[in-house]
Every structure is written in structure tokens, then in C-alpha cells.
Amino acid sequence: MSRHSGTEVLRYTAFSADPEGGNPAGVVLDASGLDDAAMLAVAAELGYSESAFLTGRSGPGQAGAREYTVRYFSPKAEVPFCGHATVATALALAERDGPGDLVFRTAAGTVPVTVTQEGAELRATLTSVEPSVLDIAPEDLAEALAALDWPAADLDPALPPRIAFAGARHLVLAAATRERLAGLSYDFARLEALMHRLDLTTLQLVWRQAPDVFHVRNPFPVGGVVEDPATGAAAAAFGAYLRDRSLVPGTAVLTLHQGEDMGRPGTLTVELRADDARVRVSGTGARIDG
Template sequence: MTEILRYTAFSADPEGGNPAGVVLDASGLDEAGMLAVAAGLGYSETAFLTAPPAGLGAPEGRGFTVRYFSPKAEVPFCGHATVATAVALAERIGPGELVFATPAGTVPVSVTATGTDGDGTDGGGGLRATLTSVEPYVEEVGADDLAEALAALGWPEADLDPELAPRIAYAGARHLVLGAATRARLADLAYDFARLEALMRRLDLTTLQLVYRAGRDVFHVRDPFPVGGVVEDPATGAAAAAFGAYARELRLVPADAVLTLHQGEDMGRPGVLTVELRAGDPRVRVGGAGARIV
């Protein structure tokens, strides 16, 4: 029988963050079986692990092939399920370096114990995982596509933040980034599910990354996810990585920067995502806590 674990990502509290399914041994499942497990669980994504490909370059016993399924379809990459999986593995094989071969590319993940004893061992705290994205890109969004997105959201153009220009950003999956002019605009999310899903499928988007800038390096975000069969994703690591690339491309932050993203508050599942940018490295690092859901 397939063992399905349940973990939350981007929160040390099982009631916060974004829950994900984790199947540490999916060798007995085909694609239809993985989709059935994900649909039955009902979380926005479930991660399925099998043996690593040859030449992955991971430490012995710490490399894996990972596939991600929403209740409706496979997705190329999922940040919160990556964090959840890394925490689940670290509980079994210890903190340290992991390497995941994903459909989007190779994703290194580092797991550390919080509240450590100074030598990297757990001193009674939890676990924190930080993934390094594949190389990102940012591109323009067409005027007609933007107008359709705003119509599906029910947002007048005047509700956009002029300092946060609409863009499509990628760091393993594609996301349309839209800036809200006020926190109240971000909090009031009621959209046309079918209309937004149709647009997202046409543009090959995984979520919309709706953003309110609360400070120089602090943001509140929300992620509609109709293509995955859920109204909203509570904490979205792939979108956070894409947003990091977006913030760098638009020069919203310095070349070396650490951003804090708050997500899930409006859903009653608060989570915190840390986004790190390093000068000279195009990749984006996204980290957060994780915890098992009993």
C-alpha cells in the first residue's frame, strides 16, 4: 500500500502554511496512479519520489526524482511540496543537502535544523528547507491578456500598483505577477474561476502572483490556482521564486537582497516565505519552515 504523508510548508505550525502530500516511494505508481492519489488527497500538490537519474550528482542516498501533481494535472515544479518533501526526508535521513530531479530541471535543497546546538544537529527546534530554483526569466504580458486577467479578477486597472508592472515570471513554472495598490484590494479576492482558468491555460500559467508591497523588502501575496482545481494556493514557493526574479528584473530591490513574503493570512493559514537574491547568480533561493500534519 502506498504511504501518503502530509506536511505543511512555510510554517512550523501544522495549521499554517500550505499543506502538501508526500509519497516517499512512488515506484509502484504510474502517472494515472499519482494523479489519483493527488486528487483523493485534495491538496494543491502532492510530490512523488522515485530513484534519481544517473549522473544527478547528489550525495549518496540524498538524490531523488520528484514529480508533482495537483488534483487535476501534473505541474512542472512546486515549491511548497519541495519544501515539505525535504523536511519529510530530513526527519528520516537527517538535515543536509538534497538534490531533486524535477520536470523543470535540477533543484538543490538545503535542510537545516532550527534551534540547533551549533553543529547543525537539532537542538529541539524544527526544520527549515531552502530550495534553489532553476534559472528564471521574466517576460512582458500582452495588453489584451492583461485586460482579460483583470476582468476575470474583477479588478479595475486603477487598483494596480503603478510601481509593480505586470509581467510573466518563471522559476520552474510560469506566473502572472500583478501588483495591488492597497492591502484591501489584495484581501478582497473573488474571481471568475472558469474565465481565469481558461486564460491561464492559454498562457501556460500555474498561478497568478498577486502582490502588495508593505515595505522595502516585505510583501503580501496571494495565488489563485484554478488550473490546479483549487481556488487559492496558501503558500506558493514556485511563485515566490518567480517573484524574486521579477523583483530583480524590475530593479525593485538590490542585487543582493532577502525578501519576506507573507501568504495565507487571508485564508486563515498564515505562512512566511523567505526569498534570497545573490548578485551574479540568476537563480533564486526560497526557504521556509515545515511540519508534519498529524
Template sequence: MTTKPQSTEVLRYTAFSSDPAGGNPAGVVLDASGLDDANMLAIAADLGYSESAFLSDPPAELADGHGRAFTIRYFSPKAEVPFCGHATVATAIALAELGGPGDFAFATSVGTVPVTVASVDGVLRATLTSIEPRIEEASADDVREALAALDWPAEDLDPALPPRIAFAGARHLVLAAATRSRLADLQYDFARLEALMHRLDLTTVQLAWRESDSVFHVRAPFPVGGVVEDPATGAAAAAFGAYARELGVVAAETELTLHQGVDMGRPGVLTVTLREGDPRVRVSGTGARIPDAG
């Protein structure tokens, strides 16, 4: 059996909430240099959070140009994940608590992700900047299969927000509900949705309901990670911002508020910022250390 080295400290932080009982919890290992893949997967599985983040030294080209740069890897309880927004936010806030706010750079498997942490009214707030996103068509057959797994009738979708696959570091199928009650009712076929997601190389399914021009409520089934639902999903929020801009349902330069985790009892708030002339998406949120049990 693989065990983690005794010297490895595993921190627990929540992201997208200043309340440890809200947002999305993540494990954070600030020095994973002595860990192999099996060690990291074992730690993530033991914690049981949707993802955990593991830091090591940055590649030389990043270290030379940035004072606080790291390589970061992400593991769910079942597998490595290419990019995770909430674990990035949690890690940046953990680093800022140790060394002060400022700019960080994380070398991920999909590219470099810069993060700025600032103190706002005494609360640390992190803003990550995604890699350049892209939007793809979702085939009618794949959408039908997703709806069947979710047990959602097609008429419960919002025709103004058509299905798409959105990527900003990880792939997400975006499905928009026509009503808040449809979004709230999430009882799905875990194995069936997991199989579809593996086939399409999806990290989550991003379910959304539009409350107003700039406010959305979202949920993110995550069976491929071994959990039913992700409470607050930074990678999906970045992808969703790109999706909304691509479809022209929001302005090219705007700020969106995404509420997630409410239906799970772990409310969190993600701020998505789009800038005209910059295809990248910024996702911001607070975070908090989760006290050790006992």
C-alpha cells in the same frame, strides 16, 4: 477505477509554517516507484491539496554525484505540474526528519533543484534553489482579461510594479495591488481565469502588495489546479523574486519576506534570497507533519 497500491504510504506535511494549521499542505509519497501517472493523479485528487509530491530513483547522472538525490514529480488534483516549491520543501523536511538535515537534490521536469535542510533553533528549515529564471512582457490584452476575471479595476494596480510573466520553474502572471484591501478582496470568475491561464500556460497568478522595501503580501489563485487559491507558493515566490530584481525594485542582493495565506486563515512565511552574480533564486521556509485524522 485507479487505486493506489496498498503499500504506498502518503504523508501529509505543511510547508512555510511550523504550525500544521498554517502554510500550504502537500501530500508526500517517498516511494512512488510502483505508481503510474493515473495512480499519482488519483492520490493527489483524493487528498485535495494544491499539489502532492512523488519520489522515485534519480537519473544516473544525478545519483552518481549526490548521496541523497531523487526524481520528483508533482500533481495537483487535476493535472501534473512542472514544478512546485511548497511540495519540494515539504518533501525535503520529511526526508530530513527520517535521515537528518543536509543537502538533497531533486530531478524535476524543468531541471535539478538543490535543497538544503538545516536545524535552526530546533526547527527544520529548508532552502530550495530555483533553476535560472526569466521574465517576459505581459500583453495589454492578457492583463485586461486577467483583471476582468478578477474583477479588479486597472486603477487598483500599483504602477511601480507593472504586470509581467515570471518563470522560475513554472509560469506566473504577476499583478501588484496598490492597497492591502484590494489584495484582500479576492472573488474571481473561476472559469474565466482558468481559461486565460491555460492559454498562457500559467501555473498561478501571483497577486502582490508591497508593505515595505523588503516585505510583501501575496496571494495565488490556482484554478488550473482545481483549487481556488494556493496558501503558500514556493514556485511563485521564486518567480516573484526574479521579477522584483529584474524591475530594479529591490537590490541585486537582498532578502525578501513574503506573507501568504493570511486571508485564507493559513498564514505562512516565505523567505526569498537574491544573490548578486547568481541569477537563481533561493526560497526558504519551515514545515511540519500534519497529524493523521482521528
């Protein structure tokens, strides 16, 4: 726990049980007295890719789930939804109040979250809003590849580029090799400008290791961050993309490895259900001391 601008901020990593892995997030469990500028200032001072702020609680909802209004801020701007900060917040609430069912009211929509105890670990599973998958214009794809300095020949033709949404918009680009994915060095300003124009939160760069195992990376210049270490919202969008393209069965469990190239390895589990268009993303987490 720490204090930033006089506000009590908890720090958790999501999608890793090791505080040195996964993606760190700030969590403010009582942000009812903070305005937009104050929340942005806390997020900027903390410096993580995103921080979550609980601005209200509506009490027990359907089936006794605890309901909260949650807002998310990067160091540069508010974002409609953030998966890793959702997981971090759910784990913080579970450590305080015990595991169980939660409902987060976000700018992107209603996100149910369930926290379970698995041995000594807590695991949070979020259920996305209704996803969608869109085409990307050829000229916009060309600009994205130019900003990344990726030749079009380095893309995997089996996973065609698309814009996927499951609470936030992400451009999915698949590398043909692990080496291409590892070689990430991009034009920050150029990619940021394109992402603002297309209303993208991150790029979901992927390499398919096996039918249900992927390695992923997420440039996040619009948030003021070169790369996000573990990205739950993009994982949900990617699950929707794979189903839309019939690249996985209608019911599937996928494993996404992220953060390895940054020295912060994490694991995201993506679940698809044939009877539900929404996508479930789960992971462990850990409190960061200090």
C-alpha cells in the same frame, strides 16, 4: 501518515511551523510503483493543491548530496515544479534521514535543496532553475483583470504586470492597497481558461508593505484550487521579477506573507544573490498528523 488508494502518503505543511498554517502537501517517498494515473488519483483523493512523488533515487551525487527524481501533481494535472511540495518533501526526508543536501530532478530542471536544523526546527532552502521574466500582451492583461474583477486603477504602477518563471510560469499583478489584495473573488472558469492559454500555473497577486516585505495571494484554478496558501514556485518567480525590474538590490533577502486571508498564515523567505541568477526560497514546515 495515511493511505490513499493503497499508497503510503505523508502529510506536511510548508512555510509554517504550525500544522494549521502554511500550505499542506502530500508526500509519497516511494512512488516507484505508481504510474501517472495512479499518482494523479492519489493527489485528487488527498485534495491538497499539490502532492510530491519520489519516483527514483540515483544515490549520492556531487558533494554527497542525495539525489531523487520528483514529480508533482495537483488534483487535476501534473505540474512541472512546486515549491511548497519541494519544501515538504525535503523536510520529510530530513526527518527520516537527517538534514543535509539534496538534489531533486524535476520536469522543470535540477533543483538543489538544503535542509538545516535551527534549534528545534528544520528549515529547507530550495534553489530555483534559471528564471526569466516576460511581457504580457495588453489584451491578456485586460482579460486577467476582468476575470479578477480588478479595475486597472487598483494596480500599483510601481510594480508593472509581467509573467515570471522560475520553474513554472506566474502572472505577477501588484495591488495598490492591502484592501484590494484582500478582496479576492474571481471568475474561476474565465481565469482558468486564460491561464491554460498562457500556460500559467498561478497568479502572483502582491501588495508591497515595505521595500523588502510583501503580502501575496495565489489563485490556482488550473489546479482545481481556488487559492494556494503558500506558493514557493511563485515566490521564486517573484524574486526574479523584482530583480529584473530593479525593484530590489542585486543581493537581497525578502519576506513574503501568504495565507493570512485564508486563515493559514505562512512566511516565505526569498534570497537573491548578485552573483547567481537563480533564486533561493526557504521556510520551515510541520508534519500533519492523521
